[in-house]
Amino acid sequence: xxxxxxxxxxxxxxxxxxxxxxxxxxxxxxxxxxxxxxxxxxxxxxxxxxxxxxxxxxxxxxxxxxxxxxxxxxxxxxxxxxxxxxxxxxxxxxxxxxxxxxxxxxxxxxxxxxxxxxxxxxxxxxxxxxxxxxxxxxxxxxxxxxxxxxxxxxxxxxxxxxxxxxxxxxxxxxxxxxxxxxxxxxxxxxxxxxxxxxxxxxxxxxxxxxxxxxxxxxxxxxxxxxxxxxxxxxxxxxxxxxxxxxxxxxxxxxxxxxxxxxxxxxxxxxxxxxxxxxxxxxxxxxxxxxxxxxxxxxxxxxxxxxxxxxxxxxxxxxxxxxxxxxxxxxxxxxxxxxxxxxxxxxxxxxxxxxxxxxxxxxxxxxxxxxxxxxxxxxxxxxxxxxxxxxxxxxxxxxxxxxxxxxxxxxxxxxxxxxxxxx
Amino acid sequence: xxxxxxxxxxxxxxxxxxxxxxxxxxxxxxxxxxxxxxxxxxxxxxxxxxxxxxxxxxxxxxxxxxxxxxxxxxxxxxxxxxxxxxxxxxxxxxxxxxxxxxxxxxxxxxxxxxxxxxxxxxxxxxxxxxxxxxxxxxxxxxxxxxxxxxxxxxxxxxxxxxxxxxxxxxxxxxxxxxxxxxxxxxxxxxxxxxxxxxxxxxxxxxxxxxxxxxxxxxxxxxxxxxxxxxxxxxxxxxxxxxxxxxxxxxxxxxxxxxxxxxxxxxxxxxxxxxxxxxxxxxxxxxxxxxxxxxxxxxxxxxxxxxxxxxxxxxxxxxxxxxxxxxxxxxxxxxxxxxxxxxxxxxxxxxxxxxxxxxxxxxxxxxxxxxxxxxxxxxxxxxxxxxxxxxxxxxxxxxxxxxxxxxxxxxxxxxxxxxxxxx
Numbered sequence: 001x002x003x004x005x006x007x008x009x010x011x012x013x014x015x016x017x018x019x020x021x022x023x024x025x026x027x028x029x030x031x032x033x034x035x036x037x038x039x040x041x042x043x044x045x046x047x048x049x050x051x052x053x054x055x056x057x058x059x060x061x062x063x064x065x066x067x068x069x070x071x072x073x074x075x076x077x078x079x080x081x082x083x084x085x086x087x088x089x090x091x092x093x094x095x096x097x098x099x100x101x102x103x104x105x106x107x108x109x110x111x112x113x114x115x116x117x118x119x120x121x122x123x124x125x126x127x128x129x130x131x132x133x134x135x136x137x138x139x140x141x142x143x144x145x146x147x148x149x150x151x152x153x154x155x156x157x158x159x160x161x162x163x164x165x166x167x168x169x170x171x172x173x174x175x176x177x178x179x180x181x182x183x184x185x186x187x188x189x190x191x192x193x194x195x196x197x198x199x200x201x202x203x204x205x206x207x208x209x210x211x212x213x214x215x216x217x218x219x220x221x222x223x224x225x226x227x228x229x230x231x232x233x234x235x236x237x238x239x240x241x242x243x244x245x246x247x248x249x250x251x252x253x254x255x256x257x258x259x260x261x262x263x264x265x266x267x268x269x270x271x272x273x274x275x276x277x278x279x280x281x282x283x284x285x286x287x288x289x290x291x292x293x294x295x296x297x298x299x300x301x302x303x304x305x306x307x308x309x310x311x312x313x314x315x316x317x318x319x320x321x322x323x324x325x326x327x328x329x330x331x332x333x334x335x336x337x338x339x340x341x342x343x344x345x346x347x348x349x350x351x352x353x354x355x356x357x358x359x360x361x362x363x364x365x366x367x368x369x370x371x372x373x374x375x376x377x378x379x380x381x382x383x384x385x386x387x388x389x390x391x392x393x394x395x396x397x398x399x400x401x402x403x404x405x406x407x408x409x410x411x412x413x414x415x416x417x418x419x420x421x422x
Numbered sequence: 423x424x425x426x427x428x429x430x431x432x433x434x435x436x437x438x439x440x441x442x443x444x445x446x447x448x449x450x451x452x453x454x455x456x457x458x459x460x461x462x463x464x465x466x467x468x469x470x471x472x473x474x475x476x477x478x479x480x481x482x483x484x485x486x487x488x489x490x491x492x493x494x495x496x497x498x499x500x501x502x503x504x505x506x507x508x509x510x511x512x513x514x515x516x517x518x519x520x521x522x523x524x525x526x527x528x529x530x531x532x533x534x535x536x537x538x539x540x541x542x543x544x545x546x547x548x549x550x551x552x553x554x555x556x557x558x559x560x561x562x563x564x565x566x567x568x569x570x571x572x573x574x575x576x577x578x579x580x581x582x583x584x585x586x587x588x589x590x591x592x593x594x595x596x597x598x599x600x601x602x603x604x605x606x607x608x609x610x611x612x613x614x615x616x617x618x619x620x621x622x623x624x625x626x627x628x629x630x631x632x633x634x635x636x637x638x639x640x641x642x643x644x645x646x647x648x649x650x651x652x653x654x655x656x657x658x659x660x661x662x663x664x665x666x667x668x669x670x671x672x673x674x675x676x677x678x679x680x681x682x683x684x685x686x687x688x689x690x691x692x693x694x695x696x697x698x699x700x701x702x703x704x705x706x707x708x709x710x711x712x713x714x715x716x717x718x719x720x721x722x723x724x725x726x727x728x729x730x731x732x733x734x735x736x737x738x739x740x741x742x743x744x745x746x747x748x749x750x751x752x753x754x755x756x757x758x759x760x761x762x763x764x765x766x767x768x769x770x771x772x773x774x775x776x777x778x779x780x781x782x783x784x785x786x787x788x789x790x791x792x793x794x795x796x797x798x799x800x801x802x803x804x805x806x807x808x809x810x811x812x813x814x815x816x817x818x819x820x821x822x823x824x825x826x827x828x829x830x831x832x833x834x835x836x837x838x839x840x841x842x843x844x
Contacts, residue, residue, distance in 0.1 A: 121817050395543050
């Protein structure tokens with residue numbers, strides 16, 4: 001067990017220790033960081049005997065506290081999930097190290113050599129809910145990108161996370177890296193989260209992951225820069241030129257492939273001119289997959305096997321086999337609906353009209369805009385990033401699926417021979 | 423006079439109007455935006471008769487309120503300053519439009535065409551002090567990058583800013599662009615600033631410009647994403663291998679070229695092994711330029727024509743002809759001093775030792791790190807950006823001098839032919 005946990009330190013002391021570790025990591029060669037990741041994968045794979053009893057304790061508390069079955073499932077670890085976690089860490093090893101990459105550079109007229117290079121943020125903080133896999137995921141991504149990380153997981157996973165952080169620290173130290181590069185403030189409860197949000201100058205970036213409520217609280221209260229990973233009220237618009245077969249396939253895939261995630265379709269908009277042609281086949285296919293259709297009045301007139309949509313439906317991320325459906329007069333009305341209700345995550349148009357496709361791409365103000373593709377493709381893995389930190393719905397720094405480069409900042413390097421300003 | 427000012431609207435209504443204008447600007451071609459900029463330059467150059475009386479009113483109030491001579495000078499406009507402002511706007515026309523630039527792209531294995539393109543933020547807010555030139559500068563940069571902007575200038579410049587915003591709106595409307603793309607909330611006083619900081623979802627990014635105190639307040643209170651433009655406690659380290667002539671030239675240039683700006687040198691660190699060789703010529707040259715040297719005990723032993731440095735000196739951005747000087751044992755001690763006191767703006771090393779140069783570049787955690795160059799080069803114009811929004815000292819989104827691309831976000835465009843996720 002690492003010494004740091006035997007003698008608890010204040011949050012400030014831990015952040016200072018994380019800063020010192022981050023200075024070491026910032027100039028650690030990729031090979032050494034990868035050795036640390038390999039040790040972490042090994043530690044996760046071989047220590048079920050330490051991890052699972054702690055997880056069992058958390059699960060027993062969760063049952064006593066009446067945590068929902070869904071949340072209990074997200075909290076649960078077993079041998080197979082640990083193997084999956086270890087394998088995810090090994091995949092991070094294979095990714096390119098973003099640190100040191102040159103973003104742009106030039107030689108100035110006075111001979112100064114200018115280059116902008118990727119550097120780690122330094123100290124990343126993460127506040128998330130009771131999903132112990134996030135502990136390992138974020139630690140692995142932070143280490144690969146040369147960052148120290150201070151974690152505040154949900155209190156429901158406190159015992160599991162404590163063991164995981166011990167294992168992470170031991171693994172780092174086993175290859176000569178500072179164990180302080182991964183720390184938890186779980187033992188301070190809510191005060192730990194508050195301290196992270198207040199730690200201006202000590203935390204370089206704070207990433208909240210979890211429910212809309214958690215993210216909202218962090219964005220509102222944090223005094224340190226935040227990357228917001230947000231909810232998705234995801235729209236698809238069936239244009240009058242849409243191919244029927246494509247509309248059915250893509251819309252159904254977007255809705256039912258994995259309804260509980262942020263890139264799943266929530267609202268289907270259909271051009272009034274083709275509603276009679278497209279709605280019956282699309283919604284029949286949806287019904288066959290168990291989808292409950294919440295339709296506006298005009299759509300219900302065409303597809304009566306639906307429940308009446310209420311106002312809240314348009315702003316709701318169902319995260320279930322429920323779909324809001326509205327008929328709109330034209331592309332302009334679709335754009336207006338999307339502007340009003342979108343959470344700026346992902347929207348897609350199904351069309352064969354080039355002009356309307358380009359208008360949709362240009363005018364919809366979302367992290368990802370698509371033509372003739374399932375919204376389920378908004379994903380770091382699908383985009384080829386190899387691993388995903390989350391999907392940013394803000395516009396500052398990162399937008400859309402975030403990979404390792406999004407966990408870095410940049411630094412300007414200026415090399416001269418004694419130049420002065422005239 | 424634009425209708426919007428005849429009937430005052432609430433801050434929320436103005437932000438909504440700015441959003442509508444931003445939707446138009448986001449897809450406005452560069453040529454049209456440049457026509458708007460030309461009209462703005464013309465309006466500034468030709469309307470001294472409207473601007474200067476309002477400015478005289480602000481100046482009279484400033485004198486009555488005992489505003490310092492320095493602040494009065496920053497507030498003052500005259501024919502020549504207006505010509506300079508118009509010319510700065512014309513320079514923005516010549517810059518490349520960042521909007522639509524493709525940052526990266528690829529074809530995924532399933533045939534999806536993926537591209538990440540630069541898009542405007544949407545609505546930018548700026549909170550700044552009584553410098554009316556900032557009103558024109560920021561409006562021009564925002565327009566070029568396709569953004570609407572909502573301004574809160576200092577109340578000391580309220581009359582000047584009101585006329586300038588009227589002229590900006592008229593200029594935009596004269597070329598068929600929405601006047602609402604530039605708005606002020608000055609008439610709400612402090613409440614206007616507070617409303618901007620609370621406007622989550624309505625303001626995409628907030629840029630504070632001005633004193634450290636202003637920036638600190640905005641960073642702490644804002645609920646919307648902020649780009650922090652910060653103070654510079656700028657360091658230079660004279661390594662034991664430093665060339666004497668270069669040390670004198672570069673250090674003196676960094677200190678005296680323009681002492682009141684953020685990239686001016688504030689603290690000079692010297693390796694103890696060469697202090698006797700380098701300090702006398704460097705500090706004698708400083709004294710000749712009127713610099714007051716605040717030296718630590720060891721430096722005073724070598725250069726008695728100095729005042730004793732006090733603890734606060736090391737953390738002070740003098741912004742005047744004052745220089746803090748300390749002798750340090752070696753590069754490690756210099757790095758430690760910089761870690762403790764740097765505001766992460768700019769630091770420079772003067773050396774002929776390759777190993778120590780590279781260590782300095784790698785280990786100093788600042789927006790700009792230099793070898794053998796004057797810190798005065800940390801500047802958007804010097805970097806070749808053509809115009810500067812400010813110098814970011816935060817690590818999120820932008821770091822160092824910010825040009826037009828830093829006023830944009832990105833959007834992922836996905837073009838498919840009906841792809842679904844398996």
